[in-house]
Amino acid sequence: MTRIAVDAMGGDNAPFEIVAGAVWAASEYGVAIELVGKEDRIESCLEKIQKEGFLSDCGKAGRKRRVHIDVKSLDIKVTHASEVIEMGEAPGQAIRKKKNSSIVLTVNSVATGSSDALVAAGSTGAAMASSLFGLGRIPGVDRPAIAVTLPTMKKPIVVIDGGANSNCTPQMLKQFAIMGMTFSKNVLGIENPRVGVLNIGEEAGKGNELAQAAYNLLEEEKEKFNFMGNVEGRELFLNVCDVVVCDGFVGNVVLKVTEGTATLLFKMIKSTFKSDFLGMLVGLLAKPFLRRIYGRINYEEFGGCLLLGVKGITVISHGRSKAYAIKNAVRVAKNAVETGVNAKISEIIE
Amino acid sequence: MTRIAVDAMGGDNAPFEIVAGAVWAASEYGVAIELVGKEDRIESCLEKIQKEGFLSDCGKAGRKRRVHIDVKSLDIKVTHASEVIEMGEAPGQAIRKKKNSSIVLTVNSVATGSSDALVAAGSTGAAMASSLFGLGRIPGVDRPAIAVTLPTMKKPIVVIDGGANSNCTPQMLKQFAIMGMTFSKNVLGIENPRVGVLNIGEEAGKGNELAQAAYNLLEEEKEKFNFMGNVEGRELFLNVCDVVVCDGFVGNVVLKVTEGTATLLFKMIKSTFKSDFLGMLVGLLAKPFLRRIYGRINYEEFGGCLLLGVKGITVISHGRSKAYAIKNAVRVAKNAVETGVNAKISEIIE
Numbered sequence: 001m002t003r004i005a006v007d008a009m010g011g012d013n014a015p016f017e018i019v020a021g022a023v024w025a026a027s028e029y030g031v032a033i034e035l036v037g038k039e040d041r042i043e044s045c046l047e048k049i050q051k052e053g054f055l056s057d058c059g060k061a062g063r064k065r066r067v068h069i070d071v072k073s074l075d076i077k078v079t080h081a082s083e084v085i086e087m088g089e090a091p092g093q094a095i096r097k098k099k100n101s102s103i104v105l106t107v108n109s110v111a112t113g114s115s116d117a118l119v120a121a122g123s124t125g126a127a128m129a130s131s132l133f134g135l136g137r138i139p140g141v142d143r144p145a146i147a148v149t150l151p152t153m154k155k156p157i158v159v160i161d162g163g164a165n166s167n168c169t170p171q172m173l174k175q176f177a178i179m180g181m182t183f184s185k186n187v188l189g190i191e192n193p194r195v196g197v198l199n200i201g202e203e204a205g206k207g208n209e210l211a212q213a214a215y216n217l218l219e220e221e222k223e224k225f226n227f228m229g230n231v232e233g234r235e236l237f238l239n240v241c242d243v244v245v246c247d248g249f250v251g252n253v254v255l256k257v258t259e260g261t262a263t264l265l266f267k268m269i270k271s272t273f274k275s276d277f278l279g280m281l282v283g284l285l286a287k288p289f290l291r292r293i294y295g296r297i298n299y300e301e302f303g304g305c306l307l308l309g310v311k312g313i314t315v316i317s318h319g320r321s322k323a324y325a326i327k328n329a330v331r332v333a334k335n336a337v338e339t340g341v342n343a344k345i346s347e348i349i350e
Numbered sequence: 351m352t353r354i355a356v357d358a359m360g361g362d363n364a365p366f367e368i369v370a371g372a373v374w375a376a377s378e379y380g381v382a383i384e385l386v387g388k389e390d391r392i393e394s395c396l397e398k399i400q401k402e403g404f405l406s407d408c409g410k411a412g413r414k415r416r417v418h419i420d421v422k423s424l425d426i427k428v429t430h431a432s433e434v435i436e437m438g439e440a441p442g443q444a445i446r447k448k449k450n451s452s453i454v455l456t457v458n459s460v461a462t463g464s465s466d467a468l469v470a471a472g473s474t475g476a477a478m479a480s481s482l483f484g485l486g487r488i489p490g491v492d493r494p495a496i497a498v499t500l501p502t503m504k505k506p507i508v509v510i511d512g513g514a515n516s517n518c519t520p521q522m523l524k525q526f527a528i529m530g531m532t533f534s535k536n537v538l539g540i541e542n543p544r545v546g547v548l549n550i551g552e553e554a555g556k557g558n559e560l561a562q563a564a565y566n567l568l569e570e571e572k573e574k575f576n577f578m579g580n581v582e583g584r585e586l587f588l589n590v591c592d593v594v595v596c597d598g599f600v601g602n603v604v605l606k607v608t609e610g611t612a613t614l615l616f617k618m619i620k621s622t623f624k625s626d627f628l629g630m631l632v633g634l635l636a637k638p639f640l641r642r643i644y645g646r647i648n649y650e651e652f653g654g655c656l657l658l659g660v661k662g663i664t665v666i667s668h669g670r671s672k673a674y675a676i677k678n679a680v681r682v683a684k685n686a687v688e689t690g691v692n693a694k695i696s697e698i699i700e
Contacts, residue, residue, distance in 0.1 A: 152614065167559055200516065208517050233605070233609070234610035238610070248550075249557060256550070258611045259583070260585065264501075265612060265615050272639045289619075290622075297618070
């Protein structure tokens, strides 16, 4: 049975929502779970869930329903971690200082082979640093990168790097392309994924120095990368390519602006429907339809992003994750284990 | 009377939609217009508009209505330009080679004082290069920048630079802050605008080298800038600050991802409503409400972005602009003339 280690103390809604999501995943996906964190707090969460279940809106931003799970029937292990790394701490320093922190011990569980993959919703920096330190890099990979999956009208698109490396070299972007292609093919099931460079114009020679140099590197091996050239921000959702590479600063901005724009639009829609009586009526009728869309684009549905390039599977979840998102993050981790994405990256990079 | 020079040959829908938008603006805002481009083509557009008017959906992505304007009653001047700079041409080279191109002569009209401001929907690079070359920089400004206005639930937010400079220094970002503040205050009417650095985390020390250095520069003069620190992509629309600085590569990505996300969502909404009979009915009822929102976020409503830092007023419009967007771009130009934003930037920078 696949075992997923979950940092129970990471994220804005830790530990309860994290524990609930992990337990939910165990029941729904048939995985074993290792919960890492303050033992007494985790145990009391588990007891509460066993007794009364927990509430979740299932990522639909609507009415919550109570989920009941027989925790005792599942393979759930608790590992005590006496420390927690907080959001503001400098990651490198924190993981060296807090050797008994939940994230370090979660990674440790994968490093020692006790678990097959891990899910972390706390400090992204700490999750990356401890994964890099604890699991090591895949030989040939200079820097691990976060593969973000964004929805489009058709197939999902992978944006890599989604925030692991703020300062990048063109060579790193080329490696991101290889990792992103492997992920797209093996995890998302996309045949011969098309690769593009995120840029501010379509023509070669556009953009900043990094984008120009990355363009040239990929263009040199055009066939190998099924290279589509430059891709602009508004084309991300138009199915013109399957993998788009950029530095982690730009990638993280893309991810958050997408989220921000979607949130703004839903707020505007809500407030417009509230403007008069007819609006309220129409809004009520339109609600189930709009909720369907919200479900399609909501980060909770995607669960988490894989950190590619380390020797082990790390899924990084949104800091605001609740149970439903954590459940889906465990699904992402399980998928990654089953598809052996890391082994495939090793093969290709070497 | 304020006179606005318009590059009639620039943009995907040139010359007809550009001419129509300019004429429309003349009639609605009481400005004089100088249309620059191939004389015979412009004249035949004007004749057609005089005779049959033109169709516009007024930025609502809905049914078009016919707009009738008595062109002959307006102050419209046509200036012949024998050349056109195409989208793919290298801007610097193109403006030197094509001295009789419509964009160069449009800028020239402002440089010689014949017009008070200009609107350009063609190659952004060519519009910037010719403005920089033809109008010159405001003393103390190293590089001009594009001020993009994005909608939020409350006040609009200014993102600067929206695409003029792909590679930036921290000092440039500090100047962008000054220009953005001046724009926010004088053109958008926002009292004591709050400035932030676009970054991928809230804490100081986050992000790439540029963002970190810009943070430190602004933090040193915190009071002067009403500095709010780092702002993440998803906070752009949450009214946490009024001006956010970033390099032109990131700013342009933000602008286009915002557009792409909004387009995707509207497409998803449309297709969801089409999924069954009830949906079609509800969709029909919801349409006028959704159209209102589309109008609020549509780039056509904003018309165009000011290029700040040059000695003259250049409004850069979307390449896909139709008449309605051009009309609004002329409004932006007129506002900028009336508020004297450039003189204020000069004052503060010196």
